[in-house]
Amino acid sequence: QSVLTQPPSVSGAPGQRVTISCTGSSSNIGAGYDVHWYQQLPGTAPKLIIYGNSNRPSGVPDRFSGSKSGTSASLAITGLQAEDEADYYCQSYDSSLSGSIFGGGTKLTVL
């Protein structure tokens, strides 16, 4: 059981918008700690796509956006493309564990 809860899977048709939630608690997201998002294609290392809740590293398309409110964060992907099909993970810090934590991951399927 991950401390950060993500839906196991989401899906959408090409061109559509999907969102992936990341629900935490008062010891992590709710305490104000930043949330980061990673995309992982099969057999490859994770790739940072959002850092500091809503910032995109250079080279990440603006179709990807992040937000945070209360004890949750969300990743939104607009204009869905086949190449977006991957696993997505949120990451934050937990004061009770005194370390970083990941969500359980969400598999995005492009229909």
Added chain:
Amino acid sequence: QVQLVQSGAEVKKPGASVKVSCKASGYTFTSYGISWVRQAPGQGLEWMGWISAYNGNTNYAQKLQGRVTMTTDTSTSTAYMELRSLRSDDTAVYYCARDPSAYYYDSSGYSLYWGQGTLVTVSS
């Protein structure tokens, strides 16, 4: 360009130890930290801990305290992760990743650059 190159796959017996290396290039090694993350087959990411390449400060995941040791060699810009008393559920791909926390563990840490991963298989 920033690169993190990890050592090759390992097969270990239960109870043994493994030491994975991560050689950094393309940046000033001591200006960043290194985090270690593992991923069991078909499972999610698990943060293992962090080490400062500047002063050797560490922050280990509570779950692994006492079994894991992270070190660095600044002369070769290489980070190491040693895991002892291996069990079958330690079978995973182990990743190193550059962390912006240079001196002490920053709760806002994230990883832009990752190694290619090292598969560690624990089997009798």
